[in-house]
Amino acid sequence: MKRTLIILALLLPLSLAAQKPDAPEYKHDWRFGFAGYPLIDQLFFGYGHDHYPEPIDTDHLYADYHGDCTMVGLFSAEYSTNFTKHFTFAVSGYLNSVWTPMYDYKGNKNGQNLGFSLHVIPTARYNYYTSQSFSIYSSIGLGLIFGTEKKEFFAFPTLQIAPVGITFGRKVFGFAEWNGGVSYLGGRAGIGYRF
Numbered sequence: 363m364k365r366t367l368i369i370l371a372l373l374l375p376l377s378l379a380a381q382k383p384d385a386p387e388y389k390h391d392w393r394f395g396f397a398g399y400p401l402i403d404q405l406f407f408g409y410g411h412d413h414y415p416e417p418i419d420t421d422h423l424y425a426d427y428h429g430d431c432t433m434v435g436l437f438s439a440e441y442s443t444n445f446t447k448h449f450t451f452a453v454s455g456y457l458n459s460v461w462t463p464m465y466d467y468k469g470n471k472n473g474q475n476l477g478f479s480l481h482v483i484p485t486a487r488y489n490y491y492t493s494q495s496f497s498i499y500s501s502i503g504l505g506l507i508f509g510t511e512k513k514e515f516f517a518f519p520t521l522q523i524a525p526v527g528i529t530f531g532r533k534v535f536g537f538a539e540w541n542g543g544v545s546y547l548g549g550r551a552g553i554g555y556r557f
Contacts (some may be wrong), residue, residue, distance in 0.1 A: 386444035387494065388556035393452075393537060395552020397436035400458050402507055402518060402544050403479050407431050407460045431462045436481070436546055440554075447492045454503065456481035456545060460511070477511030481545045483522055497529045499539075507545060520544040532556070 435458060442452035460477040485503030501524045509516050520543060527539030538551040 384446045384448065386447050386492075388533070389444055391442045391444070391535075391554050391556040393438070393440040393442065393552055393554040395438045395440075395537070395550050397438050397456055397550040398541060398546045398548020400433060400436050400479075400546050402520065403433060403436075403458050403460065403509070406479070406509055406516060406518075407433070407462070407477050407511060431460050433458060433460045438550060438552065440485075442487070448489045450487040450489065450499075450501075452485045452487060452501075452503075454481075454483045454485055454505075456483070475512050477509065479507055479509035481505065481507045481520060483520060483545065485522070487524075487527075495530065495532050495535075499527045499529075500525055501527065501539075503543075518544070522546070524550075529554070 436456040437458075438454055438456045440452050440454040442450050444450045456479075458479045458481075460479075462475045462477075463471055464473045464475060466472045483503040483505030485501050487499050487501035489497050489499045491498045501522075503520075503522045505520050505522075507516075507518045507520050509518075522541055522543035522545050524539040524541045527537065529535050529537045533556050535554050535556065536552070537554055538549060541548065541550050
C-alpha cells in the first residue's frame with residue numbers, strides 16, 4: 363500500500379504538468395503568404411518612377427536611362443514555435459524581385475536591371491484569443507532587409523507591427539493580418555500547416 367501511495371504521489375505532479383491548461387494544441391506551424399505594399403523596396407528600387415537624363419544636363423545627354431520598375435511583391439514563408447497558447451515566436455522571410463528595362467539615348471531597349479530583396483524578421487506574437495479553429499493575435503518583429511541591384515548590395519533594419527491578425531482552421535489553416543512597418547504596409551494573407 364505504501365509503495366502504491368508513493369508511486370501515485372510521484373505521478374500526480376507529472377500528470378498535472380502534462381495537462382497544462384496553457385499548453386498549445388500544436389507546437390509548430392508553417393505559413394506561406396503574400397504581403398502588402400513593399401515600402402522600403404519602393405524607395406531602394408525606385409518603383410514607378412522613370413529616370414530619364416535631365417534635358418539641361420549635357421553630361422548625361424547620351425547616357426542610358428531606365429523606365430518603370432516592375433515588382434513581383436513580397437512572398438512570405440514563416441516558421442513558428444508556440445510556447446504557450448498565448449505566446450508564439452516566429453521567423454519570417456519575405457522575398458521580392460524587381461526588373462527595370464534599360465534604354466539608350468535614342469530610346470532603344472538595350473537590356474534590363476534585375477534586383478532582389480530578402481527580408482528576415484524574427485517576430486513575437488501574442489494570441490489574445492485561441493480556440494481549436496480560430497485565433498486573434500498581435501505581433502511585433504525586428505529584423506534586416508538584404509538586397510541587391512546593379513551589382514550593388516544593401517542592408518537595412520526593419521520593424522513590422524501587426525496590430526490585429528486572425529487564423530481560421532485547424533491543422534491546415536488560413537491567416538490574415540493587418541501590418542505596418544518598414545518592410546511593407548497593408549495586409550498579409552495566406553495558408554499554413556500546424557504540427
